[in-house]
Amino acid sequence: MAILVGLIVFVLKLIAYFLSNSVALLSDALESTINIVASIMMFYALNLASQPEDEDHRYGHQKAENISALVEGILIIIAAILIIEAAVGRLSDPIPLEDINLGLIISLGATSLNGILAWAMMKEARKSRSMALEGDAKHLFSDVVSSAGVVVGLIIAVLTGLYVLDSVIAMVVAVLLIRMGVEVLRKTTRDLMDATCEEEELVIVGVLEKNQDLLEYHDLRTRRSGTTVFMDVHICIDGKKTVSEGQGIVAKVEEELKVVVPGIVPNFRIEDETQCKRYKAEGKN
Numbered sequence: 196m197a198i199l200v201g202l203i204v205f206v207l208k209l210i211a212y213f214l215s216n217s218v219a220l221l222s223d224a225l226e227s228t229i230n231i232v233a234s235i236m237m238f239y240a241l242n243l244a245s246q247p248e249d250e251d252h253r254y255g256h257q258k259a260e261n262i263s264a265l266v267e268g269i270l271i272i273i274a275a276i277l278i279i280e281a282a283v284g285r286l287s288d289p290i291p292l293e294d295i296n297l298g299l300i301i302s303l304g305a306t307s308l309n310g311i312l313a314w315a316m317m318k319e320a321r322k323s324r325s326m327a328l329e330g331d332a333k334h335l336f337s338d339v340v341s342s343a344g345v346v347v348g349l350i351i352a353v354l355t356g357l358y359v360l361d362s363v364i365a366m367v368v369a370v371l372l373i374r375m376g377v378e379v380l381r382k383t384t385r386d387l388m389d390a391t392c393e394e395e396e397l398v399i400v401g402v403l404e405k406n407q408d409l410l411e412y413h414d415l416r417t418r419r420s421g422t423t424v425f426m427d428v429h430i431c432i433d434g435k436k437t438v439s440e441g442q443g444i445v446a447k448v449e450e451e452l453k454v455v456v457p458g459i460v461p462n463f464r465i466e467d468e469t470q471c472k473r474y475k476a477e478g479k480n
C-alpha cells in the first residue's frame with residue numbers, strides 16, 4: 196500500500212518536473228524515488244529480519260535491517276549530489292519556468308497524498324509499536340514539509356521573476372538530504388560496528404547491581420543487531436552453591452532483564468569468588 200502510494204506520488208512529481216522544467220521540482224521527484232526504493236528495501240529487509248535463527252544464521256537475520264539502512268543512506272547522498280549538479284548548472288544561467296502553475300498544482304496534489312499516507316503510517320506505527328515503521332512515517336512527514344517549502348518557494352520565484360530561486364531551493368533540499376543521509380549512515384554503522392548499547396546497559400547494570408545472589412559481575416558487553424540487544428556478562432556467585440542453584444540464579448536474572456530490555460538475548464558465564472575482580476582488589480579473597 197505504502198509502496199503503491201509512493202509510486203503514484205513519484206509519477207505525479209515527475210510529470211510536474213517535465214511540465215515546469217524546474218530543478219526544485221526535480222529534487223522533489225528524486226527524493227520520492229529514494230522513498231520508493233527505500234520502502235521496497237525496508238519491506239524486504241524487515242521480512243528477512245523477522246525470520247528466526249536457522250542453521251547458517253545462529254544469531255538470527257536482524258542485521259538485514261542495518262544493511263538496508265546503509266544502502267538507503269548511500270542512495271540519499273547520491274540523490275543529493277545529482278540535485279546539486281543539476282542546480283549548479285542552472286545557477287549562472289536561470290531559465291524561465293514553463294507551465295509552472297500546472298506543475299505546482301500536480302505537485303501539491305502529490306504532497307497531500309503523501310501527507311495522508313504519513314498520517315496513516317504514524318497511526319499504524321503507534322498501534323504496532325514498530326520502530327522501523329515510525330522512522331518511515333517521520334521521514335515521510337519531513338518530505339511533506341520540504342515539498343510544501345519547495346512549492347511556496349517556487350510561487351515566490353514566479354511572482355518576483357527571480358528564477359534563480361529555483362536552483363537555490365533545489366540546493367537547500369539537497370543539503371537537507373545530505374544531513375539526513377549522514378544521520379542514517381551514522382546510526383546504522385554504529386550498530387554494524389557492534390557499538391555498546393549505552394541506554395540499555397544502564398538498566399542492565401541496575402538489575403545486576405540489586406541482585407543479592409551475585410557477589411559481583413564483570414566483562415559486561417552489549418551490541419545491537421536490528422532491534423535485538425545481545426549481551427554477555429560474567430557473574431560471580433558463592434562457590435559452595437550447587438550447579439542447580441547457580442542455574443536458578445541465572446534464570447531469575449534473565450527474567451528480570453527481559454522485563455527491562457524486551458527481546459534481549461543474554462549470555463552468562465558463572466564464576467566463583469576466586470574470579471571476582473573487585474573482591475580481589477579489595478583484598479577480601
Ligand SMILES: [Zn+2]
Pocket residue numbers: 249250251252256
Ligand atoms: Zn539464514
Ligand SMILES: [Zn+2]
Pocket residue numbers: 413414429466470
Ligand atoms: Zn570473569
